[in-house]
Amino acid sequence: MLERARSVVARHPALSAWFLTAAVLFAFLYALTKSLDFGLIAALFGAGLLTASAERFMLIPTPLDRRQWLMRLPVLNRIARAAHWLNPLYVGTFALVSPFPRDACRARLRLALTGAGWRIPGLFGSVIGGVRGDQFGMRRWTGWVGYHMFAVARGELSDQGPGTRIDLTVGLPAPLTYIWSLLVIGFVLFPVLLLLGSLFEALQRRTAASWALFASVAVVLSIVGAVVLVLSRLPLSWKRLAQVQETHLYLELLRTTVEAEPLDPTTAGAR
Incomplete structure (x- = not known):
């Protein structure tokens, strides 16, 4: 049971922090006000704002993910699979493979994402992030636009023959x-x-x-x-936005730094 709880917290750190903080705030507010409705609503909003503010400074962010508790609901899960430029809840998932072993991928990603980050070719700003074990995260940073406005990415490395498989999830910051x-x-x-x-x-x-x-x-x-x-x-979807949307930038970074290519071009975007 304890191992399962640790696994859930490791996969969803921001959401776990939100619910744990909400539980503490709810206990405190209920003890003060004896109001169940007020305590619950205020705790959810207060904990959410605290978690969202803290998450903005995390180098390994938490994007929306179809495996998250709320996104497993049938309606939300279906919306998350609808790839349209008007859909802010769309979650992109990609399976890629790199010819480099995991240690080399970790080193190359850490070098590209830390410090000043990876410069965006032809655009203002950079992609920053971090690597922790077999997990890594990326987010766009322009220096003057709050980067909570952009989609973020989270990836996981695993062995794929002599190379490395990269499972990447791209979506808006979940909290x-x-x-x-x-x-x-x-x-x-x-x-x-x-x-x-x-x-x-x-x-x-x-x-x-x-x-x-x-x-x-x-x-x-x-x-x-x-x-x-x-x-x-309107025919304004992915082709015309490809050069500025974050998904393209993150995939280009992986292609440039670790030579990652889709594992299967016909199903790389499905999970």
């Missing part, structure tokens, strides 16, 4: 994304549901004002839906 998701649910989704409930209740009165309110909400929702539909059809 910050979960915090924003909670904020959206709390301050957008719930008010919208309350508004719709009030709207349908007003429609039952069949007054002119209720019908006018219904028409206004319907027009707004139609406009939002039409804008999203048009944007989703």
Whole structure:
């Protein structure tokens, strides 16, 4: 049981820190206020903000991962597999192979990622990160734009014949994304549901004002839906964004430093 707990913490350090900190804050707040609802909500948000702030300075970040507890939910897992430029929750997974042994890969990655980092060809900024054992992490750093805005990467090295297999996961920073998701649910989704409930209740009165309110909400929702539909059809996806998106940068770094190539070009992006 203890070994399993250590394994979970090692695979998901930021999320584990979030829930452990939330548990401590909840116990403290509940002892002070005797309020279950307030203690739970305040503990989740407070611990999330602390963890997200600390995670920004970790050289081995925690990206969104389909194997994480929340991302295993059927709806979220399906969204995480939808590769579209409008989908911020998309998680890219890649299986690559390097001709170098693991020790050489570790040394080359450590040399490229530490210090000033790996310079981005043709772009402003660099890729920084760290190596710990068989795990490594990467994040883009521009020096003036907060790097929590960019997708981060986490990889694991394992033996693959005479070479090394690299399993890479690229996604937005997990703690910050979960915090924003909670904020959206709390301050957008719930008010919208309350508004719709009030709207349908007003429609039952069949007054002119209720019908006018219904028409206004319907027009707004139609406009939002039409804008999203048009944007989703724009041919602006991966080819035109390939030179600036973080996934391309991280794969290029691995190709340059350890000569990593897709293990299978037809399935390298699937796990």
